């Protein structure tokens with residue numbers, strides 16, 4: 519499953535960043551183009567971390583909408599249907615994506631203090 523391998527990757531990054539400290543919440547930015555279902559990702563996170571020091575930690579997922587700039591008419595557009603990437607103004611497929619492909623751990627909440635990964 520796609521989400522399981524993502525959770526394994528997240529776990530590796532979090533373990534490296536947190537060291538011996540206890541992580542309570544992992545903040546994640548997730549672009550809609552990633553086609554990841556947040557509920558499924560959280561479910562897999564519980565499975566992947568069950569027997570690890572990260573057991574009981576929470577994934578806080580911020581869903582990022584898909585936005586783009588149109589190279590044909592220069593309109594900025596937010597795309598609702600991620601299966602059809604077309605400019606809302608002129609219908610051109612010649613888009614420069616601005617957001618929507620994020621898969622980024624932004625911050626860890628720790629039991630004692632915070633660690634900002636930038």
Ligand SMILES: [Zn+2]
Nearest residue numbers: 588591605608
């Ligand atoms: Zn356009």
